Amino acid sequence: MVFRVYNDCHHSATVTALDDFSKANMASLHASDSDHVLWCGDFNRHHPLWDEDCNSHLFTAGAIREAEGFCPVISDHDMVMAFAERRPHSGVHGHKKLD
Numbered sequence: 001m002v003f004r005v006y007n008d009c010h011h012s013a014t015v016t017a018l019d020d021f022s023k024a025n026m027a028s029l030h031a032s033d034s035d036h037v038l039w040c041g042d043f044n045r046h047h048p049l050w051d052e053d054c055n056s057h058l059f060t061a062g063a064i065r066e067a068e069g070f071c072p073v074i075s076d077h078d079m080v081m082a083f084a085e086r087r088p089h090s091g092v093h094g095h096k097k098l099d
Helices: 013-024 053-058 061-076
Strands: 002-006 038-042 089-091 094-096
Touching: 002 013, 013 061
Parallel strands: 002 038
Antiparallel strands: 089 094
């Protein structure tokens, strides 16, 4: 299952809804050991753990707090980052970082 996500930078409603949906449908999303779920898109959550150092201007207290609120969701669903830590990936307009 692939979920394409756009999380508004002013709230976390999309992530909350996806978290709730995933928990409520865990059995069908992971019916067998070979089933995987991919959350991809723009989460608008900047944090030094996954952003590049050159983007430190994005690490405001509020941004860090919002990103750290996303960390339990990452842990609850046993997520792993598909891209190497802090490495830019190719976006529509050239290189874009994973956030």
